[in-house]
Amino acid sequence: MTELLKLTEVSVYAGDVCLLEPISLTLAQGRPITILGQTGAGKSLLAQAVMGLLPDSLRVEGDIQIFGRAMTLAERQKLWGTELVMLPQEPWNALDPLMKASSQISDVYRYVHNKDRSEASTLAQKDLEYVGLADSGNKRPDELSGGMAQRLAIASVTAAGAPLILADEPTKGLDSTRRQDIVNLLQERSAQGSLLTITHDVAIARQLGGDILVIKSGRLIEQGEAEKVLNQPQHPYTQALINAELPPQSKTETSESDKDVLIDIRDLMIERGGKNLFPPVSFSVKQGEITWLIGESGRGKSSLGDALLGLVPTKSGTVTRVVPATQQATPQNSQSYRWLKLYQDPPSAFTDSVSLQVLLNDLVTLHNIDPSRIPPLMTKLGLKEALLTRNCNNVSGGELQRFAILRALLLNPVFLFADEPTSRLDPITAQEVMALLRYVAKETNCAILLVSHDVNVVGGNYDQVVVL
């Protein structure tokens, strides 16, 4: 078995701060390696170090050998395409926005393999059919969905025929059906050479097999055979990672509880760009309960939530807000600011021009909320006092989402639309946020509409499921 890649004590430093502690591994032909771990744990730094794509401010230590020969950065860069390739995280901005799909692939044949124009386009068309994009040759990246863009990226990067493929979070942000195709495609393409994959998705690691390395905040904590690591995880962190995974959910189950109905939806339809997003849907959202809304990406889940908040016009059907009998119809609870929303990408939901403390004070002065309610909520949500002095850019996604929940709680929410609140977070923090949503629904009797793909994150935390 020829050694394609051999890393000995490779580590990455920013100045004198160590971002990735020394790691050694050998990637042999036909035996893939998967690196598991939290987002931001420094995993992708390793791949970038091997490729020679690290930003100038970072420094690599240790020895990187490719095909048995230690190579400098420049030499490695010469191998790009023909010997060594990396699949980027975000497929959309890895493809030239102005170039048609077919020419993104035919370029490789024309300029790397020096084929003539017609031969290159036939080869490209063959590749497109192979990855199931036969008829979208003339489309531009912005006209493709996430899955299609990822498959195009894989096809174009492997067209040069490099044996050694590095894949950095190849399935990020894709729903489960799409992930399956991507993994199969990667396995085929790396059949002659070998594959080093970086992901936080345990299911992918299980399917790929080979060896697994688990990294926690920049340090290698476990290494070994795929089956051994997945079935008998030694390190508690690896165990937490694995059992966060649960079987997928598929059919609508309505809750029979006797809670009061908050919103009653009758054959609602929403139109976008001239076509109806989903067939007429009817369900009711009950107080203090979590309604889990699932469906393919792009089926209009977010639009539905926004419609309930009155942010998006509806095409047909009715949305009636039922004033709960238990609380008298005070003007206070029917006011719009008690119908709130949590966002998918936490930093984009805040302005970075001021500190979180200022944002909080604004809210307090606007609705003259009693400031003494804040400290207990802060401790409940696990938010440290020092956090408030910083602005939203230098605070982690998890903390920001919890801060958003704090702001919502201060307004005694009646209804909360959580639009994929955990998709950008790693499994552990996602679990915490999910638990907090559970708490919000139960303690404040607030109805929550949850949109999420992370089956294993949501787990059992729901009272009814609606499938679009």
Next chain:
Amino acid sequence: MKDILLKRLLQLLAVVWGVGTLTFILMRALPGDMAYRIAASRYGHDNVDAQAATLVREELGLDANPFLLYINWLFDLLQFKLGDSLVSGTPVIDSVQHMLGYSVLLAVTGLFISILIAIPLGLLSAWKGNPIDNAVMAFSSVVRAMPVFVIGVIFLMLFALHWNWFPVAGFGTPAHLVLPALTLALSLAAVSNRVVKSSAQRVFKSSFYTFAQVKGLSKWRTFHRHGIRNIALPVVAFFGIQLISMIEGIVMIESLFSWPGIGHGLAHAIFARDIPVIQGAALIMGVLFVLLNTLIDLLCYWIDPRAGDVKGERA
């Protein structure tokens, strides 16, 4: 594509009506007796007197009520008749066409040379980074801070007087056009090379650019296939905008190089209250502006078919 043309056609009509009416009202609001002003331009500024003014007033019927004048001006406009210049009597079409022809020639040549200067400078400072980038930045800031005629004089002293390569002023042969166009080009390039640099830097740093190299394309091939087209997008749009702000520079250059352009002609027409010439000139420049911008829009659309207001954003 069709909606771009439709939008521009609508704009064309609005511009023609708007520019015409605006100049008409503004001209009416000007102080000073129009008959005297026109007489001054007709008979020479030392030779104008009451007799000349009364002659002009009778001949042109300037005392008619303005609203009536406006109506039959609009009526003439519909038949593409722009009337005759009050001062020289020649049809407005000819005099404006003569003046505008030279100005457009100067503007187009100036813009073209400024493109040849700005693109290499911008790319170089984006590619090579700081020592060159700062030098180009300093140079651009200084050129932008100077009135255009100072650049003109420097070129004149150097190329026309010192080395005697080009004529100092006047028009007629291509050699006359070189120095004015070069002056205009330098003043334009000082601004546009910064736009080229920032656009190039954005593209060089973008992940699809590195991904293209990861695919195996060489540095030059990546630039050739992915760089040029992506960089061109904001740059072409910027050149379109620059077309408008060019007029201040052109006025100075025309006056310094005695170039028979519209800039100077327009200033004289306004002093002399030659209303048909002003309206004709403003109208034709307005139409020209709309046509050129339509051309720029089509070019942008051809480069980046993702129409929509926000360029460069993922749909």
Next chain:
Amino acid sequence: MFSALRFLRRFCSFLLLSYFVTFSAISLATPTQSNTLSISNAFEFNSIDPSKYGHVYTRMQILETLLNVDEKGNLVAALAKSWQVMDEAKRWRLTLREDVRFHDGALMDAQAVVNSLNIAREKHGVLRKAPVKSIQVIDTNTVEITLTRPYVILGAVLAHYSTGILEPGSYNQEGEVIVLSGTGPYQLYQYAPPHKLVVKKFDNYWGKKASIPYASYLTGHRAESRTMQARSGQADIVFGLNPASLPLLKRLPTLTVHSNPIPRTIALKLNSTHEFLKEIEARQALSLAINRSGIAKGVLRIPGAQAEQLLPASMADWYLTDVSESADSLAQAEKLLASIGWKKNAQGTLEREGKAFELTLITYADRPELTVVATALQDQWKALGVKLTINITNSSAIPAGHHDGSLEVALMARNYGFIANPLGVILSDFNQSGGGDWGAMNWHNDDMQGLLNKLEQTTDTQAFHRLSQQVARLIYQERPMIPVSYYVQQTAVNKRVKGFRFDPFERSFFLNEMEFVK
């Protein structure tokens, strides 16, 4: 397929094509640098009508008039061989030269002359002001003009560019000029208003035939670019050089700088009924406060051009020889103003009956010297205590202000050689209504009227001189107009040109007398 580069190639070919089309029409003309005398001047022209821009066409020697004027201002024969003045200058008879051909070949006869003169009479110009009763043909070579009253300066009027003689075919029915077919030694070759015109030698000219085949006239608005044309040799003759460039040009070996005084005076026009200017003492004080030698030397950079009197020494009849510049004139001026009740207030501005001595001066920028002189005057009068605001606007604001009475002070450049005999201009500037558009304003002086009426009839030179001296003294004493300085025209002539002569009356460039040094 590399579309961006292909697009650029197509764009370049389009541009080159447009170049060729634009320039081929012009560059094919035969005048080249070697056979063309290039002239650069400041003034535009935008119509071929002699009444509007005749002065350009007489200077480029396309257009000729019946009579001409020599440097001293005496009438000289031109298209008219001789002329008699009969019954006290009320009947003038001119006999024409026989062998004169128009540019389109037709012979000139009395009919053509009368036709041109009658058309000129309809249009704005000096002939329209003359009291003409009739202009008729006597025989094929004699023309007679009868007047309603004696008009001694008719000869000078017939030497004015607006009375240029054109071939009858040059006019359409309404009398507008459609073709410039004159009798001069050069004919129009290329006409690109308002900036450029080229003339070609006219072979069968009646007088001295031209030797230089072509001559071009280019309008250069800015004095700086005209100076550079002189320095680079691109223009052989450059008129209207600005003062700042003189030291440099004088040092250049390739050209000579000619300084010629012309009968044009920078003068102030005062509204003599304005409450601050109605007393003669006030006008005299303002005149005394002007540091004329400083302006001539420092501002106009022509030492010695200062003007105490309205008309220059070259016009002997109107120049008082016994007048001299008074020393420490500022002190005298202050005494004069104090004598009529002006006292300086705290801020140093004169005040009388609670009103501050403030005036608005109108001038125009077409002649750059005026704005500069106005700025100098502003400071000099400030020292006297007079606050002057300067309003630079269109030149027509002066005649307009004269007629609606709003004008207070104006600074202008009055050409007293506009009509060869200065009496013509004096008559229009000081007529009965108290002045003229470009002359005095609301200045009513009875003996002035009497003198002018007599002058119009006196043909005898001694009597004419005595009367004109009295008029000059009146103007000098009562100061309805305050002269500041005379014009000295600066011209740069390239050494390759021989035989340049400057016409003080600015009527001709004498192109036909010039040759290239071989």
Next chain:
Amino acid sequence: MMNSMTLTKSQKIGGILLLILLSFAISGDLFSSYSISQQDLNAILEPPNGEHWLGTDHFGRSMLARMAHAIGVSFVLGLFCVITAATIGTFLGVWAAWGSKRLDNIMGILVNILLALPGLVIVLLLAAIVPGSFLMLYFAISLVQWVEYFRVVRAITQTVIQSPALQSSQIMGFGRWYQFKRHIWPSIAPAVFTLAAFGCANAILTMASLGFIYVGIQPPLAELGLMTVELFPFYSEAPWLLVQPLLVMALMVLGFHLLAGKQK
């Protein structure tokens, strides 16, 4: 506004540069013994000497006094022009992007008409309507400049309006002014400052181009743009005169440019 106020090193240099120019203007105006119009026709075009630190112009007026006054005038009028243009442009830009679609179209048409009319024509016409008033000239120039601000602000505001941050503030009951203060202004501020940096210099340059065709000249006023035109004929005889206003303008642009930071 918290993070945009901490000045980077280059912004500090820019600020200091402008302060130096301003202090030179104020001190020059106060302490110089000559007024801006005091002429001495026997001492014209003198190079810098003991008596006149910056030499004398073609009227023998002290350049030190005139330069100090000119910087003051140009600064004030430049800023006036920038502030008018910025406020009109920003207000209309935000209003067009945020208001009703119909309003956006009307604004679009108005802007296109204004753009189609060459800036110079508008300035010349307005200058002719109120001859002699200097403020009117600068107001006319700002009328031409506001379109730039309008376009930039409208584009940025359109993206900010669709941002989740603004939507969340809206849902939580914050008013439009708060949304503008917290969300829209911080994102358009850098672009507006960059435009303003060059706006001031462009105003002065437009004055110079006006002065070149004899518009707006009012002796004895000292203004940077017009001084370059006034001293231009003496570029070969007394080059140190023309250099002074040009140098000051270059420093001004550099100062504003550094102050606005390196966006463009």
